[in-house]
Amino acid sequence: xxxxxxxxxxxxxxxxxxxxxxxxxxxxxxxxxxxxxxxxxxxxxxxxxxxxxxxxxxxxxxxxxxxxxxxxxxxxxxxxxxxxxxxxxxxxxxxxxxxxxxxxxxxx
Amino acid sequence: xxxxxxxxxxxxxxxxxxxxxxxxxxxxxxxxxxxxxxxxxxxxxxxxxxxxxxxxxxxxxxxxxxxxxxxxxxxxxxxxxxxxxxxxxxxxxxxxxxxxxxxxxxxxxxxxxxxxxxxxxxxxxxxxxxxxxxxxxxxxxxxxxxxxxxxxxxxxxxxxxxxxxxxxxxxxxxxxxxxxxxxxxxxxxxxxxxxxxxxxxxxxxxxxxxxxxxxxxxxxxxxxxxxxxxxxxxxxxxxxxxxxxxxxxxxxxxxxxxxxxxxxxxxxxxxxxxxxxxxxxxxxxxxxxxxxxxxxxxxxxxxxxxxxxxxxxxxxxxxxxxxxxxxxxxxxxxxxxxxxxxxxxxxxxxxxxxxxxxxxxxxxxxxxxxxxxxxxxxxxxxxxxxxxxxxxxxxxxxxxxxxxxxxxxxxxxxxxxxxxxxxxxxxxxxxxxxxxxxxxxxxxxxxxxxxxxxxxxxxxxxxxxxxxxxxxxxxxxxxxxxxxxxxxxxxxxxxxxxxxxxxxxxxxxxxxxxxxxxxxxxxxxxxxxxxxxxxxxxxxxxxxxxxxxxxxxxxxxxxxxxxxxxxxxxxxxxxxxxxxxxxxxxxxxxxxxxxxxxxxxxxxxxxxxxxxxxxxxxxxxxxxxxxxxxxxxxxxxxxxxxxxxxxxxxxxxxxxxxxxxxxxxxxxxxxxxxxxxxxxxxxxxxxxxxxxxxxxxxxxxxxxxxxxxxxxxxxxxxxxxxxxxxxxxxxxxxxxxxxxxxxxxxxxxxxxxxxxxxxxxxxxxxxxxxxxxxxxxxxxxxxxxxxxxxxxxxxxxxxxxxxxxxxxxxxxxxxxxxxxxxxxxxxxxxxxxxxxxxxxxxxxxxxxxxxxxxxxxxxxxxxxxxxxxxxxxxxxxx
Numbered sequence: 003x004x005x006x007x008x009x010x011x012x013x014x015x016x017x018x019x020x021x022x023x024x025x026x027x028x029x030x031x032x033x034x035x036x037x038x039x040x041x042x043x044x045x046x047x048x049x050x051x052x053x054x055x056x057x058x059x060x061x062x063x064x065x066x067x068x069x070x071x072x073x074x075x076x077x078x079x080x081x082x083x084x085x086x087x088x089x090x091x092x093x094x095x096x097x098x099x100x101x102x103x104x105x106x107x108x109x110x
Numbered sequence: 111x112x113x114x115x116x117x118x119x120x121x122x123x124x125x126x127x128x129x130x131x132x133x134x135x136x137x138x139x140x141x142x143x144x145x146x147x148x149x150x151x152x153x154x155x156x157x158x159x160x161x162x163x164x165x166x167x168x169x170x171x172x173x174x175x176x177x178x179x180x181x182x183x184x185x186x187x188x189x190x191x192x193x194x195x196x197x198x199x200x201x202x203x204x205x206x207x208x209x210x211x212x213x214x215x216x217x218x219x220x221x222x223x224x225x226x227x228x229x230x231x232x233x234x235x236x237x238x239x240x241x242x243x244x245x246x247x248x249x250x251x252x253x254x255x256x257x258x259x260x261x262x263x264x265x266x267x268x269x270x271x272x273x274x275x276x277x278x279x280x281x282x283x284x285x286x287x288x289x290x291x292x293x294x295x296x297x298x299x300x301x302x303x304x305x306x307x308x309x310x311x312x313x314x315x316x317x318x319x320x321x322x323x324x325x326x327x328x329x330x331x332x333x334x335x336x337x338x339x340x341x342x343x344x345x346x347x348x349x350x351x352x353x354x355x356x357x358x359x360x361x362x363x364x365x366x367x368x369x370x371x372x373x374x375x376x377x378x379x380x381x382x383x384x385x386x387x388x389x390x391x392x393x394x395x396x397x398x399x400x401x402x403x404x405x406x407x408x409x410x411x412x413x414x415x416x417x418x419x420x421x422x423x424x425x426x427x428x429x430x431x432x433x434x435x436x437x438x439x440x441x442x443x444x445x446x447x448x449x450x451x452x453x454x455x456x457x458x459x460x461x462x463x464x465x466x467x468x469x470x471x472x473x474x475x476x477x478x479x480x481x482x483x484x485x486x487x488x489x490x491x492x493x494x495x496x497x498x499x500x501x502x503x504x505x506x507x508x509x510x511x512x513x514x515x516x517x518x519x520x521x522x523x524x525x526x527x528x529x530x531x532x533x534x535x536x537x538x539x540x541x542x543x544x545x546x547x548x549x550x551x552x553x554x555x556x557x558x559x560x561x562x563x564x565x566x567x568x569x570x571x572x573x574x575x576x577x578x579x580x581x582x583x584x585x586x587x588x589x590x591x592x593x594x595x596x597x598x599x600x601x602x603x604x605x606x607x608x609x610x611x612x613x614x615x616x617x618x619x620x621x622x623x624x625x626x627x628x629x630x631x632x633x634x635x636x637x638x639x640x641x642x643x644x645x646x647x648x649x650x651x652x653x654x655x656x657x658x659x660x661x662x663x664x665x666x667x668x669x670x671x672x673x674x675x676x677x678x679x680x681x682x683x684x685x686x687x688x689x690x691x692x693x694x695x696x697x698x699x700x701x702x703x704x705x706x707x708x709x710x711x712x713x714x715x716x717x718x719x720x721x722x723x724x725x726x727x728x729x730x731x732x733x734x735x736x737x738x739x740x741x742x743x744x745x746x747x748x749x750x751x752x753x754x755x756x757x758x759x760x761x762x763x764x765x766x767x768x769x770x771x772x773x774x775x776x777x778x779x780x781x782x783x784x785x786x787x788x789x790x791x792x793x794x795x796x797x798x799x800x801x802x803x804x805x806x807x808x809x810x811x812x813x814x815x816x817x818x819x820x821x822x823x824x825x826x827x828x829x830x831x832x833x834x835x836x837x838x839x840x841x842x843x844x845x846x847x848x849x850x851x852x853x854x855x856x857x858x859x860x861x862x863x864x865x866x867x868x869x870x871x872x873x874x875x876x877x878x879x880x881x882x883x884x885x886x887x888x889x890x891x892x893x894x895x896x897x898x899x900x901x902x903x904x905x906x907x908x909x910x911x912x913x914x915x916x917x918x919x920x921x922x923x924x925x926x927x928x929x930x931x932x933x934x935x936x937x938x939x940x941x942x943x944x945x946x947x948x949x950x951x952x953x954x955x956x957x958x959x960x961x962x963x964x965x966x967x968x969x970x971x972x973x974x975x976x977x978x979x980x981x982x983x984x985x986x987x988x
């Protein structure tokens with residue numbers, strides 16, 4: 003299995019894209035991050051992560067949906083791929099396994 | 111709610127920095143956030159946040175996305191590229207190798223020129239304070255400047271003037287006029303011709319590096335002698351020479367007190383053995399008597415070190431005064447003896463006066479050589495560019511394909527430049543190896559020892575690197591920048607690359623012009639050199655031999671009589687002074703009509719039959735003969751120039767009185783003109799023949815001059831050596847052909863000629879390669895066109911005609927331009943000679959002819975090739 007090294011922020015973005023299931027583009031992702039973690043992600047940082055994920059093949063993009071708020075500009079929708087899903091699972095499994103090895107850790 | 115758009119500046123900036131699609135999306139996001147923030151937090155905060163977001167976009171990963179989009183991994187193709195490069199190379203092996211070779215040749219000549227010129231320019235620069243060190247020279251009315259001055263001048267200057275810090279005098283130790291000193295070490299005998307004598311200050315001023323022995327004391331005793339590393343090895347091998355003794359002329363025992371590094375390869379002075387000046391004074395070496403205190407003589411080389419460089423003017427003044435004061439009595443046209451100075455830094459390349467230590471280099475030659483090397487380099491670079499350009503056209507399809515699969519333009523540019531760079535580097539490395547490998551041969555060719563030391567190694571490498579970069583830049587220019595710009599579809603469909611024929615034509619022109627100039631120059635230089643060497647010197651010197659005189663213990667007469675026995679010896683006499691190849695000598699006379707002022711004349715001393723031996727043309731009178739001429743009235747022989755300078759005709763001159771000046775006396779020796787001979791060149795052909803006095807002298811003077819027939823030469827010489835050994839057991843038989851001596855003077859010129867030939871051959875070769883490459887290039891484009899012509903029924907001749915069209919125009923124009931430039935260049939070069947050829951049209955006709963022939967042959971072969979090719983092959987792709 004190819005190593006998927008996901009940065010912490012990237013993983014976060016990937017998770018959120020996965021959760022939003024096809025309705026994710028720049029601004030909503032940004033908002034959701036704020037909502038779920040309290041972090042303010044800047045547009046640049048976000049797009050940077052999106053590009054990386056795209057290059058790694060974990061998400062795929064589709065352009066469309068211009069609105070007035072955007073001044074008539076289109077949006078780029080992202081959707082998680084199987085590769086991306088697999089990467090998330092792998093990460094999760096790895097974390098879970100290690101966490102279980104730590105004594106006195108309570109999952110509440 | 112107002113819908114505010116992004117500020118203009120953000121808008122434009124993002125548009126210019128990002129690709130159109132990317133810009134749209136990012137701007138959209140920014141816009142949306144901005145609107146949201148305005149709504150939630152108000153304008154101020156929203157503006158701040160917008161700024162923050164905008165800044166966050168300015169990061170590499172985002173900005174460089176544009177190219178990235180095209181091909182994710184721009185380096186993926188590099189491996190493939192290398193393979194392609196290699197395959198192309200092999201497919202056109204000959205062409206590719208020629209390309210590399212041509213460039214390597216160019217680089218090699220450039221390296222050679224660089225090293226040689228920097229070497230030559232650095233002569234005597236190693237001397238600390240070289241800018242304050244000057245040589246004193248004397249200018250004699252009538253005969254001109256001499257590098258030597260009187261013996262007492264140097265020390266006197268130091269004593270009298272505080273701005274002169276120090277001085278040293280330098281003298282070459284000769285056994286006789288011009289030949290080496292016989293030395294013996296133990297039983298072994300040698301002849302060393304580079305023994306000099308100098309004041310101890312020489313060591314300090316010239317900063318000689320002592321490998322053994324002490325610099326301060328090395329020349330303290332008159333019997334000390336210092337060797338160079340080379341001499342030490344030659345005579346003592348691995349043994350330590352310090353303390354060993356060397357005997358000069360079988361009489362003077364010297365003790366080796368030091369070993370130093372040679373300076374000959376970077377200085378106008380040279381030596382293998384160094385003795386102190388005190389030695390010469392003590393033993394009163396030949397001719398020393400009296401000259402020690404004589405102020406009006408040219409005897410030693412004198413160098414002074416000034417306290418400050420700015421004191422030069424003071425020096426000039428002092429020398430002027432001194433010149434006026436010194437009583438020489440040799441006044442001609444109101445001009446007296448003058449003293450002047452010359453910076454040692456200028457000597458090697460700019461000084462060519464009488465009695466130089468050794469033939470100096472010449473700025474002119476450096477310039478010529480640099481020019482030639484530059485032309486070769488240019489030609490080879492042009493060739494390279496041409497050939498590379500031509501070969502790259504084949505690859506248009508490759509470029510098209512690459513673009514389609516996503517290669518960015520930057521990538522293509524990078525690829526082609528990398529490839530060109532690799533070619534250049536390989537050529538450069540080849541050139542470097544060739545240079546190092548052939549260094550010995552180059553040394554011979556350039557009459558010097560090329561050297562590279564720590565200091566200039568980096569300059570050297572830097573120079574080569576710059577060359578490589580330049581070549582890469584120009585060579586890769588066309589394929590990288592021009593070809594990579596093509597739209598892929600057009601290329602793949604086979605639309606022809608129009609290319610700018612203007613540039614190509616210009617390149618061909620330059621090539622033709624440069625090669626023509628080179629050929630013309632070589633031809634002319636060749637002619638001039640032959641002219642000098644072959645010109646009748648007014649005497650027959652090819653069978654003349656000069657034998658170094660035996661030591662005082664055996665008289666010349668004995669040897670002379672002994673040698674006269676040999677049938678091959680046609681004529682033998684003794685002589686010295688101003689003979690060809692020997693340093694000029696002068697003396698003073700009172701010709702008829704000049705009772706008071708003594709006149710200075712170039713002088714040679716000779717015994718019987720001198721005119722016969724030297725094969726001189728007797729215009730009047732009789733040759734020297736001991737029967738007719740005795741010592742009470744000196745017999746004088748004049749040359750035509752002398753007679754004319756006195757206003758006499760040759761016939762008138764006979765019988766006229768011609769007194770010989772006696773050293774520091776009021777009396778003169780009575781003398782009479784007994785013969786007049788036609789002018790002959792006893793000096794170099796660079797100068798016109800000056801008046802000459804031949805003074806009859808006893809046969810004990812000077813060397814033996816022998817006119818010997820060239821049949822059985824080797825046997826005769828062997829016999830003579832045996833006879834010599836019988837008569838003079840301790841001293842080796844040393845002889846030289848007068849030809850030798852003369853040739854030595856011209857050696858420099860001759861070698862230059864040889865190297866010119868070599869380099870022209872090189873240039874011709876490079877030109878041929880270049881023309882070949884260029885023609886193939888032009889023809890590639892024409893191949894299809896010509897195949898169609900062939901189908902329509904064109905004959906070989908017609909094909910040829912079509913091909914020639916383009917070339918002929920360029921050829922004509924190029925040859926004209928080259929002729930003009932070549933003529934100018936050569937006229938400037940020939941000015942240096944006082945005897946020179948007329949340039950004439952012949953060289954131009956020959957050069958033009960050669961070039962036309964070359965091009966003609968190439969065209970012919972290519973036409974033939976095309977004519978034979980099955981048109982199907984060439985038109986297949988349509």
